[in-house]
Amino acid sequence: MSRAAGTRWRPQGxxxxxxxxxxxxxxxxxxxxxxxHDRLPEQFNRDANRIYGIASGAMGDxxxxxxxxxxxxxxxxxxxxxxxAAGLFGYFVATFAIVLAVLRxxxxxxxxxxxxxxxxxxxxxxxxxxxxxxDLFVLFPVMLLVLLPRxxxxxxxxxxxxxxxxxxxxxxxxxxxxTYVGYRVLSLRQxxxxxxxxxxxxxxxxxxxxxxxxxxxxxxxxxxxxxxHLHANTEIIPLVPLxxxxxxxxxxxxxxxxxxxxxxxxxTAGIAYLPIIVGFSFLKVWPLLTARSSRRWPPIRSLDGALxxxxxxxxxxxxxxxxxxxxxxxSALRHVTPLMPLMIVLVQSMRxxxxxxxxxxxxxxSGAGVSRGINGDV
Numbered sequence: 397m398s399r400a401a402g403t404r405w406r407p408q409g410x411x412x413x414x415x416x417x418x419x420x421x422x423x424x425x426x427x428x429x430x431x432x433h434d435r436l437p438e439q440f441n442r443d444a445n446r447i448y449g450i451a452s453g454a455m456g457d458x459x460x461x462x463x464x465x466x467x468x469x470x471x472x473x474x475x476x477x478x479x480x481a482a483g484l485f486g487y488f489v490a491t492f493a494i495v496l497a498v499l500r501x502x503x504x505x506x507x508x509x510x511x512x513x514x515x516x517x518x519x520x521x522x523x524x525x526x527x528x529x530x531d532l533f534v535l536f537p538v539m540l541l542v543l544l545p546r547x548x549x550x551x552x553x554x555x556x557x558x559x560x561x562x563x564x565x566x567x568x569x570x571x572x573x574x575t576y577v578g579y580r581v582l583s584l585r586q587x588x589x590x591x592x593x594x595x596x597x598x599x600x601x602x603x604x605x606x607x608x609x610x611x612x613x614x615x616x617x618x619x620x621x622x623x624x625h626l627h628a629n630t631e632i633i634p635l636v637p638l639x640x641x642x643x644x645x646x647x648x649x650x651x652x653x654x655x656x657x658x659x660x661x662x663x664t665a666g667i668a669y670l671p672i673i674v675g676f677s678f679l680k681v682w683p684l685l686t687a688r689s690s691r692r693w694p695p696i697r698s699l700d701g702a703l704x705x706x707x708x709x710x711x712x713x714x715x716x717x718x719x720x721x722x723x724x725x726x727s728a729l730r731h732v733t734p735l736m737p738l739m740i741v742l743v744q745s746m747r748x749x750x751x752x753x754x755x756x757x758x759x760x761x762s763g764a765g766v767s768r769g770i771n772g773d774v
Contacts, residue, residue, distance in 0.1 A: 411505035418511035419498065422518030423491060429519060430487040430526035431480070439628065439726065440523060444479070447528035451476035465564050466530050483526040490521035490734070493535045493542075497737035500542050501703060501744030509682055510743050516679065517736040524733045530565055534734035537561055541710065542741055546702035551580060554706070568618075568721055575599060575713035583705040584696065589688045596712050597652045600719040604648040607720075608641040615644030615720075616651075622723040629665045630725040652719035655728055656680045676729060683739040684711070686746045693746070700745040707742035711735060 434441070443463075449455035450467025453476065467476070475482040494517050506514065525532045537557030544550040555573055562569030578599070582592065604615025614620070616634065623631055632654070636646045654660055657677040661669045687693065687708055694700035714735060722728045 411507065414508070414511045415498070415506035415514070418506060418514040419495070422494075422515035425515070426487060426491070426518035426522035426526070429522035430483045433483050433522070433527055434479070436523065441527065444527040444529065447530070448476075448479060448482075451482075451528065462530060462565050466528070466533070469533075470528060479528065482528050486529055486532045487522055487526035489532060489535055490525045491518070493539050493734075493737045494518060494521070494740065496539060497542055497740040498744065501700070501741050501748060505747075507747075509678075510740075510747075512678070513683065513736070513739060513743065516675070517733075517740065520729070520733045520736065524730045531730060531734050533561055533565060534731075535737070538710070538734060538737055541706045542703070542737060544702075544706075546697065546699045548580075548584075548702070551706065568717055571603065571717050571720075572710070572713045575716050576709050579709035579712050580705065583709055586691065586693055589684060592708070592712055593684075596716045597649055597719075599716045600648050600652045601645050603716070603720050604645050605641065608644070614640045616647045617644075618721045619723050626723050628724045628726060630661060630669075631664070632722055632724055632728075633660070633664060635660075648719050651722075652715065655715060655718050655722065655725075658725050661725065676725065679729075679736075679739070680715075680732070683742050684708070686743050694748070700748050703741050703745040707738040707745070710738055711742070 429436075446463050447467045447470065450464055451470035453471070470476050470482055473485070475485060494514065498514065525535075537554060537560075540557045541551075541554045544553060555577070558569055558573040558576065562573060579592065579595075582595065601615075607613045607617060608615055619632060620634070632651050634643065634647050635650050636643050638646060657680070658673055661673050687704060693704055696702070696705070711732075714732065718728055718731065722731070
């Protein structure tokens with residue numbers, strides 16, 4: 397339990413109990429949701445039913461070829477005819493990833509927001525991964541990023557995991573991989589969160605422009621083409637009545653930001669969705685806000701520093717690609733659920749790493765006295 401010179405570690409008994417309650421309570425709550433998953437509304441089981449049909453042999457290849465390899469994997473694991481066993485398998489894999497994230501980050505305590513994040517990770521994993529799921533397999537590159545040693549060269553294995561997932565399941569993950577590399581390079585320096593987010597909005601717009609110039613497609617084509625077969629009151633709707641490509645580019649830009657806080661649902665879905673908006677926004681925004689001050693990022697050569705940068709890079713890269721592809725906010729939530737171990741790692745590594753930061757120097761208007769311990773702006 398060695399710490400940097402000049403600092404003193406004092407165990408926080410209450411916070412340790414809070415983390416334990418979040419882990420145990422979250423696990424058993426998620427387990428109940430997994431066991432009674434068939435009681436959830438039908439929209440939570442549509443993809444699972446398609447995969448089940450392939451895994452059980454009741455139907456051939458689905459039109460979306462990404463379902464076929466998933467179904468065949470479940471069949472290979474002898475889970476093709478047992479939805480409950482498949483759900484428990486997915487939930488236990490997610491549980492392992494969550495616990496791994498908590499242990500790897502080096503903190504055994506939790507604030508109330510961290511406890512809520514851990515508890516929510518179990519429940520959302522039960523809802524979206526405790527069934528036949530394509531998203532379950534995202535956990536494997538995620539766990540790689542958590543487990544790898546601190547040296548940046550080990551990120552190559554993480555990239556290989558992302559590439560394999562993109563090749564076999566969802567080819568748009570190649571775009572996430574490329575964007576991850578860009579963020580990983582940016583994060584080699586201490587860059588404020590506001591600039592990383594702005595870079596993401598610019599990358600999303602450039603991606604949409606690339607679709608238009610290179611493929612002749614509207615910038616928001618991949619979202620709207622899915623919506624032709626989707627009937628949900630949480631759809632990500634076009635926001636400006638401008639001709640293409642201008643309308644699509646503005647749409648991509650605005651929806652990039654709305655994917656962090658979908659306040660538009662108050663208009664499109666009604667006030668009843670306010671709790672969902674609050675929960676969604678907390679999930680997407682609060683982990684990032686813990687890293688708002690780049691001056692308090694753990695040193696780049698430390699394990700905490702590597703974990704923070706890896707987690708930030710994949711979370712922000714996913715946000716960029718979601719701005720181009722997500723058809724609705726429900727799908728957006730489902731797709732970030734397997735990334736929640738990285739959110740936990742980010743929060744806990746920032747808390748752990750901040751204790752190693754040197755004491756702050758006195759502040760001055762010139763900024764000359766500002767040291768790494770001073771909080772920066774978002």
